[in-house]
Amino acid sequence: MASVSVLDIGRTTTRRQSLWRSLRGELKGSEYTWALAFCVPYLGVFLAFVVYPALYGLWLGSEPSLYSELFSDPIYQSTVVNTLLFIGIGVNLKMFIALLLSGFFMRPGWWVKVMLMIFILPWAVPALPSFISIHWMLNGEWGLLNNLLYAMFHIDGPSWLNERWTALGAVIVS
Numbered sequence: 001m002a003s004v005s006v007l008d009i010g011r012t013t014t015r016r017q018s019l020w021r022s023l024r025g026e027l028k029g030s031e032y033t034w035a036l037a038f039c040v041p042y043l044g045v046f047l048a049f050v051v052y053p054a055l056y057g058l059w060l061g062s063e064p065s066l067y068s069e070l071f072s073d074p075i076y077q078s079t080v081v082n083t084l085l086f087i088g089i090g091v092n093l094k095m096f097i098a099l100l101l102s103g104f105f106m107r108p109g110w111w112v113k114v115m116l117m118i119f120i121l122p123w124a125v126p127a128l129p130s131f132i133s134i135h136w137m138l139n140g141e142w143g144l145l146n147n148l149l150y151a152m153f154h155i156d157g158p159s160w161l162n163e164r165w166t167a168l169g170a171v172i173v174s
Contacts, residue, residue, distance in 0.1 A: 082164075082168055085168060085172075086168070086171065086172060089172055090171070090172035093172070101119065105119075130174070131174070134174045138160035138161055138170055139160075139161070140157070140158065140159030140160060140161065140162060143160070145157060
């Protein structure tokens with residue numbers, strides 16, 4: 001319950017608001033109706049795509065024999081290792097680099113603003129073209145990176161996205 005301070009002849013007293021009034025806030029009449037009308041689609045999508053799948057997953061996982069089958073599967077173990085590596089290396093490394101860059105971008109100077117724009121631009125570009133570009137660069141047969149390795153050092157590059165460790169490294173870097 002929310003309480004509101006009321007000034008009463010020089011001294012402060014508190015008066016309780018009803019729960020309904022505190023939930024409505026300052027909205028009156030049709031404003032409240034419109035606010036509810038705009039919230040209903042969000043609530044429907046949230047229930048359909050978040051709450052229902054979570055509850056359905058819990059219901060599917062209620063049989064104990066499924067867990068023994070899951071833990072004995074070798075694919076599950078490699079998936080757990082990949083996930084822990086991705087979280088441990090990828091997320092923490094990106095956070096550390098972001099912390100260093102944020103300190104760097106606080107410095108004065110016009111060139112710092114240009115560098116900031118260069119760093120922010122890939123974030124503003126949609127994700128799908130970035131993923132497609134990275135896939136083309138790391139293609140094992142005709143990718144940009146393998147062509148550069150062959151042109152500069154006359155070596156055939158690996159199949160970046162088909163080998164476990166290079167694919168995991170590519171996912172972490174991208």
